[in-house]
Structures are given as structure tokens and as C-alpha cells.
Amino acid sequence: MQRETANARPDFSELQASLRDKIRTLVRMVLHSISNKEAVLIQRRVLCAILAIYAVVLTAPHGVRAQQSYAxxxxxxxxxxxxxxxxxxxxxxxxxxxxxxxxxxxxxxxxxxxxxxxxxxxxxxxxxxxxxxxxxxxxxxxxxxxxxxxxxxxxxxxxxxxxxxxxxxxxxxxxxxxxxxxxxxxxxxxxxxxxxxxxxxxxxxxxxxxGWTYQGGALEQWFDQNWTTQLATNTMWRWIAKNTNALLGAPVLPLTHYPTFNYASLPAGPDATAQLAPYYLDWLAHPDYDGYWKxxxxxxxxxxxxxxxxxxxxxxxxxxxxxxxxxxxxxxxxxxxxxxxxxxxxxxxxxxxxxxxxxxxxxxxxxxxxxxxxxxxxxxxxxxxxxxxxxxxxxxxxxxxxxxxxxxxxxxxxxxxSDWPPPVAKPTRYFLHSGGSANSLRGDGGLSLTPPKKETPDKFMYDPANPMPTIGGRGLAVLRRGALRAGPARPARC
The missing domain is CATH 3.40.50.1820 (Alpha/Beta hydrolase fold, catalytic domain)
Incomplete structure (x- = not known):
């Protein structure tokens, strides 16, 4: 099937250069004036219009680019x-x-x-x-x-x-x-x-x-199971479509039974993983960086x-x-x-x-x-x-x-x-330190350039059935990522 779509995207390069500063100034003026409560509704409408233009201009194409546009x-x-x-x-x-x-x-x-x-x-x-x-x-x-x-x-x-x-x-x-x-x-x-x-x-x-399935030798469980589950959805529907025969259906009234599918043949339990995501079992069977991964x-x-x-x-x-x-x-x-x-x-x-x-x-x-x-x-x-x-x-x-x-x-x-790492960068080693309670809600742990000497070790009890959530940092779409306020979501189990 073919579909033809006309394109009329203008060239914003000159407009972007001439309007960026003016729009930013106007946005700041509107934001400053919003303190007047009686004018808030009008100002919000104006602000939305300004921000819409602002977004178009600031995300317009940049650099030297071929200007011809095609349907x-x-x-x-x-x-x-x-x-x-x-x-x-x-x-x-x-x-x-x-x-x-x-x-x-x-x-x-x-x-x-x-x-x-x-x-x-x-x-x-x-x-x-x-x-x-x-x-x-x-x-x-x-x-x-x-x-x-x-x-x-x-x-x-x-x-x-x-x-x-x-x-x-x-x-x-x-x-x-x-x-x-x-x-x-x-x-x-x-x-x-x-x-x-x-x-x-x-x-x-x-x-x-x-860096994908394992991190530092440990199974990246949250990622592996989340990604596998998402992928298995389409695999399941493909399996259903392959094993469904609509000709077996018998219309009856009331419409309570449609024997179009042999539900007994649906995989369940461990067999479901083998059927829908056999690769996940292979990942578990290869915890080390062996020939399977290489x-x-x-x-x-x-x-x-x-x-x-x-x-x-x-x-x-x-x-x-x-x-x-x-x-x-x-x-x-x-x-x-x-x-x-x-x-x-x-x-x-x-x-x-x-x-x-x-x-x-x-x-x-x-x-x-x-x-x-x-x-x-x-x-x-x-x-x-x-x-x-x-x-x-x-x-x-x-x-x-x-x-x-x-x-x-x-x-x-x-x-x-000129390169990565930057030529002027110098590797710097930091050391973990603790006053004895780095594993608590208001922990006293820290980083230092000084190597530790004699410090009381901290312990953390990990229960896979009741895991601690990951907060911030380098993550995936399913988690809040980035720089977040420090501190665990709930008290640690020591």
C-alpha cells in the first residue's frame, strides 16, 4: 500500500537566530507579571501561545543542512x-x-x-x-x-x-x-x-x-524481567494466533462458549518461560562471560x-x-x-x-x-x-x-x-567511608580521597522477596532516573 503525504515544513534557520533572544525576554516578562492574580488566566493563555512558538523555534533544524524538502x-x-x-x-x-x-x-x-x-x-x-x-x-x-x-x-x-x-x-x-x-x-x-x-x-x-543482562557480575533482575515480560507479550499473541482455529468455533446462544482455542495447551509456570522467553533461561544458565555471550x-x-x-x-x-x-x-x-x-x-x-x-x-x-x-x-x-x-x-x-x-x-x-576521555581529564580514586551507620536512613557514609584505615564495617540484609527500590541514577524508562534527593525510599534493614 502506498500513501502520499505533502510536506510543507519551512526553513527555520534564520528565524531561529533572529527570534530566540526576543522570545526568551518575552517569556521572562510574562512569567514575572503572573504575580497579579486577576490577570493569571489571560497571561497563562498568552504564555502557552508564546511557549508553543518558542518550542518550534528552539527545536528547529540547526547547522548547515540541505534545504530541499520533499513530499x-x-x-x-x-x-x-x-x-x-x-x-x-x-x-x-x-x-x-x-x-x-x-x-x-x-x-x-x-x-x-x-x-x-x-x-x-x-x-x-x-x-x-x-x-x-x-x-x-x-x-x-x-x-x-x-x-x-x-x-x-x-x-x-x-x-x-x-x-x-x-x-x-x-x-x-x-x-x-x-x-x-x-x-x-x-x-x-x-x-x-x-x-x-x-x-x-x-x-x-x-x-x-x-552492562545489559548482568551488572558487575550480578543478574540485573529488574531490567531482565521487565524487558523480557514486555517482549513476551507479542510472542504470546503470535503463539495464540498460530494455534487458534476460528473454524472450530460453534456459535451458541447465550454467547458463553467459544471453543476456538485449546486453552489446555497454553504454557504455564516454568513452561511458559521456556515457550515465550527461552533466552531468559539461557541468560540464567550463563552467569559468566563465556562463549555464549562472546x-x-x-x-x-x-x-x-x-x-x-x-x-x-x-x-x-x-x-x-x-x-x-x-x-x-x-x-x-x-x-x-x-x-x-x-x-x-x-x-x-x-x-x-x-x-x-x-x-x-x-x-x-x-x-x-x-x-x-x-x-x-x-x-x-x-x-x-x-x-x-x-x-x-x-x-x-x-x-x-x-x-x-x-x-x-x-x-x-x-x-x-578532541577525544573521550578528554585529554586533560585525570582518573581520580575515591574511597568509601563510614562512621558506622552508612546503611541507615540518615546514613553517615561519604566519599573521600583518603584511603580508609580502621573503620567499623557496615552490613546490609538483602531479601529478594522484599527488595529495596532503586531511586534515581542511570536507569530505564520504568524507573525515576537522574539526580534525585539523597536518601533511601524507606529505612534499610541492617
């Missing part, structure tokens, strides 16, 4: 076959125009048709790209059995080469997306498909054992990656360490000079569920929303595939165009660096 044609459910005969389905967004365009691929286990996948795909297509959004093997519309990580290298390779041969493709393929969608990029890259020319992994890991660990394959990459992370993201390791690892060990010199790193203020000006209890200001992710992806591929001289064009003689850009908390502004 978009959408093709839904386009099939392709993998090397082992499994059919995967994609939605394709392409410019309504003659000619050939670069391809940007997103491979997702979370449903290719949802808004967070479709909206950026459409936006990027208006800028002169063919965007392919695909359900990975065993998920939603695609055939096959779902098993995390196992098929992504081969399926990614096959999809990239298929996408490069699409009628509107110019043969250059890039990838985008975050979390597991970022993992599909890394796992595709280690297979080095000939037409993959760049990737843009966001908030993703470098090792699916430590086969698809990116850290074991940095030297196989041949292409440039823009790595985007968040200071409060659960996979931050992996984002940094991916940048450093490919830069040091990439298979080609292009790969080693072509790594870029952007670390924003944000967590796994997105980026924003407020994380946890802390407001980080306007700079925190300076780089909307979709705009960054467009700029990256405009530079990589179209030769745009924007912020990604490295110029060692100036502070602009450096390969690393980080958000500096406290100063609440972005800073560019």
Missing part, C-alpha cells in the same frame, strides 16, 4: 527474504521525486508502525532519504522465531544489501535507532555488509552480558567494524558505559582508517527514555534540548552522505567540528572535546 510516499508491509528463507516486513518512506537517495534503516523489535518509529522516519524522508523501518525476525509482522541478538548480524546484512538495491536507493545505507535498535546496528556492522556506509546507535551497549559481544568485534559511527548517549542512561566503550573501542581498533577516524560521540543530558531539560529533580535549562535526536541524525547523514559542512566536519584547528560533544552538568552547556 513523502509510504509503502507498508514490504517483504524481503533472508538467506534462510524467513520473510521480514518493512515500511518504506521515500521522497516523491525522481532520482536516487541514500537509505536510512531502522530494525526494531518494538513494532515498526508505532509513532516513535514512524514519525522520525517520515521527517527524515522529507530531507531526501529513503527510510526503511523493519520488524526484526519473530516480531510483529515478520516471520521466524524471536531470540535477542542471535539473528541480527545475518538478518541485518541481508536487509542492508536488499535496501541498497531498492529502486530509489543510491546504494549508500546508514542505520539509526536506540537501545536494542542500536544493538541491531552494531551487530550488522560487525558483519561488514558492503553497502553499509555509516551508523548512528543511540543509548546502546557494547556487551550484552555485563559470540555477539561488540567488544570482541571492534576490529571488524569498517565504517564511521555517531554514538549518542545520556549521562543517566543505563547503557552509558557501553556507548562510551563503543566510541573508544572502534576509534582504537576499527578495521579501517575511515572507521578509526570516523567515530563521533554526543553525550546529552537524559536517560534511556529520551532527552529533556529536566531529569529527575534537576532542571538543566535550554541547552539541554539543543540537539533533538532526529535533527542530529539528519545532520549526521547530511555530513556523511551528502558532504554537508556542518558540526560533524572535523576541524582540528578550531573548537568547532571536534569529534566529541558532551553536556557539562553544573555549567549546563555543551562543550566540544
Amino acid at each position: 513523502v510516499i509510504t509503502q507498508n508491509g514490504v517483504p524481503m527474504k533472508t538467506r534462510d528463507g524467513v520473510t521480514l516486513y518493512s515500511d518504506i518512506y521515500r521522497p516523491k521525486a525522481d532520482g536516487k537517495f541514500p537509505v536510512i534503516l531502522m530494525r526494531t523489535p518494538y513494532d515498526k508502525s508505532v509513532g516513535w518509529a514512524a514519525a522520525p522516519a517520515y521527517q527524515i524522508a522529507t530531507h531526501g532519504y529513503v527510510v526503511v523501518v523493519q520488524d526484526v525476525r519473530g516480531r510483529y509482522t515478520s516471520e521466524g522465531d524471536w531470540y535477542p541478538f542471535r539473528h541480527e548480524s545475518n538478518d541485518g546484512y541481508d536487509t542492508i544489501e536488499w535496501a541498497a538495491a531498492l529502486p530509489s536507493s543510491n546504494g549508500k545505507v546508514g542505520m539509526m535507532g536506540g537501545s536494542y535498535v542500536g544493538a541491531t546496528q552494531m551487530l550488522s556492522a560487525i558483519a561488514h555488509p558492503p553497502h553499509l556506509a555509516g551508523i548512528c546507535p543511540v543509548v546502546t551497549a557494547s556487551n550484552y552480558h555485563d 559470540q555477539w559481544s561488540i567488544e570482541e568485534h571492534f576490529s571488524d567494524i569498517q565504517i564511521p559511527a555517531l554514538h549518542i548517549g545520556g549521562w543517566y542512561d543505563i547503557f552509558l558505559a557501553g556507548t562510551l566503550r563503543n566510541y573508544m573501542g572502534i576509534k582504537a581498533h576499527g578495521a579501517t582508517d575511515e572507521a578509526r577516524k570516523g567515530q563521533r560521540l554526543l553525550v546529552q543530558i537524559g536517560g534511556h527514555a529520551g532527552f529533556g531539560r529536566r531529569i529527575g529533580d534537576v532542571e538543566f535549562g535550554d541547552e539541554a534540548i539543543k540537539f533533538p535526536n532526529t535533527d542530529v541524525v539528519i545532520d549526521w547523514y547530511d555530513y556523511l552522505f551528502k558532504g554537508a559542512q556542518n558540526e560533524f566536519a572535523t576541524d582540528k584547528s578550531s573548537t568547532t567540528g571536534q569529534p566529541v560533544r558532551i553536556f557539562v552538568m553544573g555549567a549546563n552547556t555543551y562543550r566540544q572535546e
